[in-house]
Amino acid sequence: MEEKQRESERLKMNLDIRYTTEEKEISLTKSEDINMGGLRITTRKPLKDGAILDLEIYFPYDRSNPLKAKGHVVWQEKITNLEYDTGIKLEIPNVDDEGRLRSFILHQQGSIHGVLW
Secondary structure (H helix, E strand, O other): OOOOOOOOOOEEOOOOOEEOOOOOOOOEEEEEEEOOOEEEEEEOOOOOOOOOOEEEEEEEEEEEEEEEEEEEEEEEEEEEEEEEEEEEEEOOOHHHHHHHHHHHHHHHHHHHHHOOO
């Protein structure tokens, strides 16, 4: 995988992710890392670059209200015959969801660095 410039560092965080492909296939996975611009997940099938996914991102404190976003596959790397590391660019259409993700990331970064909220 070619290393790409990121606008901000990714937070290593295993969040439950549900994604639906353009072919209407639904899969569950976990994030490997996340920031406001994107996330990395592991998929069981290859996805083509540019594929659009409907994403639901579940925060540990609010499992009943997932963040809904569009995801654009920007890269994929085969790990094993059944696993693919996949880079996703996020598009969050709802301002409230964008704020929820920003707050979650800032809170987690503060926890990692010992900052109290």
